[in-house]
Amino acid sequence: MKVKDYAADHIFSFICLIVSGLLVFGLLWLIEIPIVFIFFVEGILFMAFLCAFLYDYLRRRKFYNQLWEILERLEEKTLIGEILVQPGFLDGQILDEILRRCNKYQNDRVADAKQDSQEYREYLDSWVHEIKTPIAAARLIVENNKNPATLRIDDELRRIDGFVEQVLYYARSAAVEKDFKVERTTLQALVNSALKTYSKPLIQAGGRPVFNGLDVPVCADTKSCAFVIGQIISNSIKYHAENLQVSFSAYTEQNAVRLLISDNGIGISSSDLPRVFDKGFTGDNGRKYSKSTGIGLYLCKKLCNKMNMEITIQSDLGQGTTVILFFPQESYLQEAGL
Incomplete structure (x- = not known):
């Protein structure tokens, strides 16, 4: 976060500060307070507001710089909510809570997707093994009843068997290293x-x-x-x-x-x-x-x-x-x- 960006974001606050300072100066001038005392009061107010803005800027800059640094280094971007240290200012805490909730929602969605994918692979595994039984039975029938027609059927059964193998390996391809x-x-x-x-x-x-x-x-x-x-x-x-x-x-x-x-x-x-x-x-x-x-x-x-x-x-x-x-x-x- 740059100083000019922070100042631009708080331009309304700075305008209010300047207007307030002028009003205080005018009020003290009207009641005939010595000019030296007026400048002394204005200086105290200015330094107090300056320290407050500087403190707020530094802690925000630390938080957002840390946020960007973690985001750049992190491979799994969705985990940023779990790693980020909770800031000490309100809107940062709100952002931190939003990130954590989004991260939890994303993790839940990923877990559900993994579960669905696992169930799908298990179903396909079962389907492949079940369908191989009638294919093997049909090829055995062809073997015992050889004629030009059954030989052509055997060729088609072989093609079906090949496609079934493709289905099996395709279903397992996401986590095939486990096998x-x-x-x-x-x-x-x-x-x-x-x-x-x-x-x-x-x-x-x-x-x-x-x-x-x-x-x-x-x-x-x-x-x-x-x-x-x-x-x-x-x-x-x-x-x-x-x-x-x-x-x-x-x-x-x-x-x-x-x-x-x-x-x-x-x-x-x-x-x-x-x-x-x-x-x-x-x-x-x-x-x-x-x-x-x-x-x-x-x-x-x-x-x-x-x-x-x-x-x-x-x-x-x-x-x-x-x-x-x-x-x-x-x-x-x-x-x-x-």
Whole structure:
């Protein structure tokens, strides 16, 4: 708070002080009080009012400067009411009480929202597990009654199962780290786990997997990583060209292991590439292929961020796509608390 701002805010009080001083001076002059005594009285009154204004300005400046300083340093701005020291002047106390009540209201709203979100996630978890039962039963019926029609039904059931998995991970994405179980495994095991789900559609698309040096140990959450790799394989199948080939290669670096998943599909345009991880973004390919949802890569990016992994994409239109997953070394994961 600046002196000029305080003076401008109290301009009416200063005017009243000046007018009062002139009235006192005039009254004392009319009753023929000696001029020296008049100036002495006026001086005392002026010093008293000056000290009062100065004291009020200093305590207000201390409070508001502290308020701004705390606000600038505080990450959670809504907590300012809990941290602020109660001031000694009335309007500051009113402001402090308002901030505390607003903070309590905000905390209550956040708690309610968290509770609603938790109940929603629990419901979706239950729904996913419940719906997987009839899907598994339907696929078993198809397996025992194979014909062209049931095989097509099996393909659709597989798609439904994939969407159900997306729903599950999407619902858990806000607090997915609570479900992490980091363990030692190999890239080959992670890829094999993902291929179990997508081996049939990969074969139907005329594709084949190619492996190169995947016998590399990593520390990862196997379920989440298998889901991420599965989404990448699914995209390779969805946007495949003739003679589809999906290759998996591993490279070891000082602080990480890289898994490269490459295909020879239709590729991604340079204008779409920076946005492929955006939620709901489908791009030019998505407009050509109605099966696109724009959720798969978004979930991959979100899961990788939660696991302290990195995911990047390189692609040229008509030349295929390469997705690179960076698995941090075990020491880095320990530092991150995973």
